[in-house]
Amino acid sequence: MGLIESPPGKIVSGEINFLGKNLLNCSEKEISLIRGNEISIIFQEPLTSLNPTHTCGSQVAESLMIHKGLAKKEALKKTIELFKLVGIPLPEKRVNEYPFQLSGGMRQRVMIVMALICKPKLLIADEPTTFLDVTIQAQIIELLKQLQKEIGMAIIMVTHDLALEFEICNRIIIMYAGQVYEEAPHEELFTNPLHPYTIGLLKSIPKITPEKIRLSAINGSVPNPTNLPDGCSFYSRCPRAMDVCKENKPKLFYVNSRHSVRCWLFKN
Amino acid sequence: MDNNPLIQVKKLKKYFTVRGGSSFLHDTSKVRAVDDVSFDIHKGDTLGLVGESGCGKSTLGRTIIRLLEPTSGNIFFKGIDIATISNSKIKETRKQIQIIFQDPSGSLNPRRTIREILMEPFIIHNVLTPKEREKKIKYLLDIVGLASYFLKRYPHELSGGQKQRINISRAIALNPEFIVCDEPVSALDASIQAQVINLLGDLQKELLLTYLFISHNLNVVYQASNKIAVMYLGKIVEIADFKELYLNPLHPYTKALLSAVPQIDPKERTQRLLLKGDVPSPINIPSGCRFHTRCSKCFDKCKVLEPPMTTINEKHSVACNLYFNV
Numbered sequence: 254m255g256l257i258e259s260p261p262g263k264i265v266s267g268e269i270n271f272l273g274k275n276l277l278n279c280s281e282k283e284i285s286l287i288r289g290n291e292i293s294i295i296f297q298e299p300l301t302s303l304n305p306t307h308t309c310g311s312q313v314a315e316s317l318m319i320h321k322g323l324a325k326k327e328a329l330k331k332t333i334e335l336f337k338l339v340g341i342p343l344p345e346k347r348v349n350e351y352p353f354q355l356s357g358g359m360r361q362r363v364m365i366v367m368a369l370i371c372k373p374k375l376l377i378a379d380e381p382t383t384f385l386d387v388t389i390q391a392q393i394i395e396l397l398k399q400l401q402k403e404i405g406m407a408i409i410m411v412t413h414d415l416a417l418e419f420e421i422c423n424r425i426i427i428m429y430a431g432q433v434y435e436e437a438p439h440e441e442l443f444t445n446p447l448h449p450y451t452i453g454l455l456k457s458i459p460k461i462t463p464e465k466i467r468l469s470a471i472n473g474s475v476p477n478p479t480n481l482p483d484g485c486s487f488y489s490r491c492p493r494a495m496d497v498c499k500e501n502k503p504k505l506f507y508v509n510s511r512h513s514v515r516c517w518l519f520k521n
Numbered sequence: 522m523d524n525n526p527l528i529q530v531k532k533l534k535k536y537f538t539v540r541g542g543s544s545f546l547h548d549t550s551k552v553r554a555v556d557d558v559s560f561d562i563h564k565g566d567t568l569g570l571v572g573e574s575g576c577g578k579s580t581l582g583r584t585i586i587r588l589l590e591p592t593s594g595n596i597f598f599k600g601i602d603i604a605t606i607s608n609s610k611i612k613e614t615r616k617q618i619q620i621i622f623q624d625p626s627g628s629l630n631p632r633r634t635i636r637e638i639l640m641e642p643f644i645i646h647n648v649l650t651p652k653e654r655e656k657k658i659k660y661l662l663d664i665v666g667l668a669s670y671f672l673k674r675y676p677h678e679l680s681g682g683q684k685q686r687i688n689i690s691r692a693i694a695l696n697p698e699f700i701v702c703d704e705p706v707s708a709l710d711a712s713i714q715a716q717v718i719n720l721l722g723d724l725q726k727e728l729l730l731t732y733l734f735i736s737h738n739l740n741v742v743y744q745a746s747n748k749i750a751v752m753y754l755g756k757i758v759e760i761a762d763f764k765e766l767y768l769n770p771l772h773p774y775t776k777a778l779l780s781a782v783p784q785i786d787p788k789e790r791t792q793r794l795l796l797k798g799d800v801p802s803p804i805n806i807p808s809g810c811r812f813h814t815r816c817s818k819c820f821d822k823c824k825v826l827e828p829p830m831t832t833i834n835e836k837h838s839v840a841c842n843l844y845f846n847v
Contacts, residue, residue, distance in 0.1 A: 342798065356799045386573035386737065388796045391781035395795060413711055416783035443785060457715035459744035461782065463767055468744065470715035474680045
C-alpha cells in the first residue's frame with residue numbers, strides 16, 4: 254500500500270504485481286488512484302485510524318467523493334445506506350457522531366465501510382479484530398465473509414491468531430523474521446504442517462478440548478530483526494536443527510505445487 | 522485436612538461513581554462494575570474468570586486483594602474477612618495474597634535493575650537477612666527459568682516473556698498462598714504464552730499455589746483453570762468445572778462465547794451463535810436479566826426478573842431464567 258515511510262523503510266528488491274502491473278513502477282499519482290479504490294486496507298485499531306476531528310459519516314463520504322465523484326449530499330445518503338448494510342444501528346444518527354462516541358465493534362464496521370465503499374479487488378485486513386471482544390469478532394468476521402461473497406474480492410488477512418486464520422483463509426502463509434517460512438492451503442497446513450516452527454506454533458496454542466493437554470512451548474524468543482543470525486533465523490529455537498542450518502539460510506522448497514516450506518529438512 | 526475454601530467471596534459489590542455520562546441528566550451515575558458476586562476457591566485450585574470488555578473481571582480481581590475498596594460484601598481468606606480489616610492488617614495479608622498484571626513492562630520500574638526489583642518485597646516486609654535475600658533471589662530466577670545474569674539487567678533489556686517471568690518471580694517471593702493472575706499472557710506472543718501458562722501450572726504444583734486466573738481469552742482460561750466462572754456486566758452468569766462447561770454449557774452467553782472462539786481443528790468448530798448488538802454500558806444495566814437484550818432465548822420473564830444462581834449439580838451453577846423456577 255506504500256504506507257511505510259521511506260526513510261526509515263525502504264523497498265530493496267522484488268516486485269509487487271497487482272493485476273499484472275508492478276506497483277513499484279507506478280507513480281505516486283497512479284498509486285493514489287489504486288489506494289482506497291482497488292486495494293483497500295482495514296487497520297488494527299480503528300480509533301487511531303479514524304480521524305477524531307471528523308464525523309464518521311464525513312470520513313466515509315470523503316472516499317465516495319474522491320473516488321466516485323459523488324456530490325456531498327449524495328455521498329452522505331449512500332453512507333447511511335452502507336452503515337445500515339454493515340449492521341450499524343441508527344445509521345442516520347451515527348453518521349453525525351465522532352469516532353470516540355462509537356464502540357470498538359462499531360468503529361471497525363465504519364472502517365469496513367470505508368474500505369469497501371469502492372468495491373476493491375483486494376482488501377488487506379491488518380489484525381482487524383485483535384482489539385475486539387470475541388463475540389464482536391465473530392460478528393465482524395461473518396460480515397467480512399458475507400461482503401466478500403457479494404463483492405467478489407480477495408482478502409489478505411494479517412493476524413497473529415492462527416485459529417482465526419484457519420477458519421477464514423483458504424491459503425495460509427506463516428512468516429518468521431521477515432520471511433515466508435511455509436505456505437499451503439489451510440486443510441493441508443492443518444493435516445500436514447512441515448516447518449518445525451509451524452508445528453511448534455500449532456502445538457503451543459491453547460484449545461478447548463474435553464481432556465487437557467500440556468501445551469508444548471517453543472523455547473527461546475524471536476530474534477532481534479537488526480541482528481539476525483547467519484543461517485536460518487529459527488535455528489536457535491528449532492528442535493530439528495542440523496549443521497547446515499547454522500551457516501546457510503534455507504531457500505523456499507516446494508513439496509508440491511501448493512505447499513512450500515523454507516527449511517533444509519525439505520531440500521529436494 | 523481443612524476442607525474449607527481458601528477464598529470465599531460473598532455478595533461482593535464494587536460500584537464507581539462517575540460524573541455526567543447519563544442520559545437522564547443526573548449529576549452522577551453509578552458504574553456497577555461488580556454487582557453481587559459470590560464464589561469459593563479451594564486450596565490448590567485455579568478458578569478461571571472469563572468475560573468480555575466491561576464485564577468487571579479485572580475490577581473483581583483487584584477488589585479481592587483490596588487494591589480497590591469493596592462497596593459491600595465479604596472476602597474471606599482463610600476464614601478472615603479481609604474486606605473490612607484495617608490497612609495495617611492488610612499489609613500483613615499481602616505476603617500471602619499477590620497479583621500478576623497484564624502489562625509486563627507496566628509493573629516493572631524501568632529505573633531499577635532486576636535485582637533491585639526482586640529485593641523490594643523483602644525490604645517492604647522486612648524479612649530475611651541480607652544473605653538469605655541473595656540466596657532467595659537467585660532461587661526466584663532459577664525457578665522461572667532465567668539465568669542469574671539477568672539480575673544486573675534493566676527491564677527494557679528483557680523480552681516480554683522474560684519480563685513476565687520477573688513479575689511471576691516477584692509475586693512468589695514471599696511464599697504467597699493465593700495469586701490473582703490478571704490477563705498474565707494477553708500481551709505476549711502466541712509461542713511465549715504457552716511457556717508462561719506452563720510455568721504458572723508448574724509453580725502451582727511445586728509451591729501449592731491457588732490462582733484466580735482472569736482472561737478475556739476463553740482458550741487460555743480453559744487451559745489454565747480447573748473451574749471456570751463466566752462474567753457478564755458485573756455478574757457471574759455460570760460457574761462450572763472445566764469439563765462440565767465444555768460438555769454442557771447452559772447459559773446462552775456461555776454458549777455464544779464458546780461458539781465464537783475460532784478453532785483450528787475443523788472438527789471442533791460448531792455453528793456460530795451470533796449475538797445481537799453490543800454490550801450495554803455498565804452505567805445503564807438492562808432490567809431483569811442483564812443479558813436479555815442480546816439473548817436469543819429471551820422470554821417475558823427475563824425482562825423483569827433477574828435470575829439468581831441455580832445449582833444444577835455439585836460442579837455446575839447457572840444464573841438464567843431457563844433453569845430457574847420460582
